[in-house]
Amino acid sequence: MEKIRTLLGTRGAMLTALLKRARAPYLAAGAVLLLGLSGVAVAAETGTFSNSPASTPTPSVAAAASTDSGQLAGFPAAGGGNNIVQVINHADGHFRVDGNVKLNQIPGPNAGPKNVAFAYSSCTDCQTMAVALEINLISTSARNIQPLNQAVAVNYRCTSCVTYARAIQYDIQVDDPHQVRSDVRDLMQQMDATLKHIKSSHETFLQALNDVNAVIAEFKGLGTYLKDQHDMATDPMTPGASPLPPASDSPTDSPTPTVSGAPVESPLPSPQATPSPELTV
Numbered sequence: 001m002e003k004i005r006t007l008l009g010t011r012g013a014m015l016t017a018l019l020k021r022a023r024a025p026y027l028a029a030g031a032v033l034l035l036g037l038s039g040v041a042v043a044a045e046t047g048t049f050s051n052s053p054a055s056t057p058t059p060s061v062a063a064a065a066s067t068d069s070g071q072l073a074g075f076p077a078a079g080g081g082n083n084i085v086q087v088i089n090h091a092d093g094h095f096r097v098d099g100n101v102k103l104n105q106i107p108g109p110n111a112g113p114k115n116v117a118f119a120y121s122s123c124t125d126c127q128t129m130a131v132a133l134e135i136n137l138i139s140t141s142a143r144n145i146q147p148l149n150q151a152v153a154v155n156y157r158c159t160s161c162v163t164y165a166r167a168i169q170y171d172i173q174v175d176d177p178h179q180v181r182s183d184v185r186d187l188m189q190q191m192d193a194t195l196k197h198i199k200s201s202h203e204t205f206l207q208a209l210n211d212v213n214a215v216i217a218e219f220k221g222l223g224t225y226l227k228d229q230h231d232m233a234t235d236p237m238t239p240g241a242s243p244l245p246p247a248s249d250s251p252t253d254s255p256t257p258t259v260s261g262a263p264v265e266s267p268l269p270s271p272q273a274t275p276s277p278e279l280t281v
Contacts, residue, residue: 080113099131099195127205137177151229
């Protein structure tokens with residue numbers, strides 16, 4: 001019971017810190033935390049969204065605090081970057097999708113990178129997809145390694161809609177995090193190209209999902225480092241859901257880096273809503 005009280009107090013402090021930053025991308029993280037505080041279990045494609053130790057370790061610091069670098073110290077560990085992708089869909093009959101690929105090179109003793117995909121729908125006959133892929137190159141000398149990887153899909157007064165979130169995280173310990181392996185480089189490039197193709201084409205939800213799955217399947221050699229969370233909502237109302245304001249775009253917290261030496265970040269294009277046929281789930 002004492003551990004539960006400590007975790008709830010930590011998440012409450014983190015939510016306060018996120019809201020004080022007043023940045024749109026942190027709306028998704030705030031919603032994730034609210035879901036965690038309320039104890040909601042959201043139905044997922046491969047299971048349920050939960051706060052199990054395997055996916056979201058208990059914080060090592062009792063209270064979270066924001067830093068000048070934009071990191072959230074202590075939840076679950078300081079060190080590493082944030083990759084937060086949110087997609088909010090209020091457009092009837094449309095498929096809205098966004099995704100982001102981020103590389104974190106973490107040479108220090110602490111590694112607490114955060115990868116969150118949040119998809120939200122409040123519309124009729126619509127599909128929504130959020131994909132966050134994060135690759136963390138962590139020093140072999142690191143002693144405090146507590147990555148966070150979460151996928152949350154929420155429906156609010158949604159009729160005949162499918163909402164899907166996918167959080168894909170690779171945590172790889174290497175001697176020199178500044179050296180990017182060729183397979184890591186290839187995975188980033190292929191997933192980035194796939195996400196751009198999905199957003200610029202008129203693919204259906206199922207076609208887009210198959211494209212993402214194909215990229216992951218191609219890099220089986222990295223499977224031992226993989227944490228992959230899915231969450232899908234098809235019911236009209238996800239338990240505990242509340243209304244969110246309309247959003248014409250779905251920004252990502254972390255721009256897409258290139259992988260030639262130190263990453264030079266450039267944002268992915270904004271998603272374009274495209275019609276999709278009715279989907280039977």
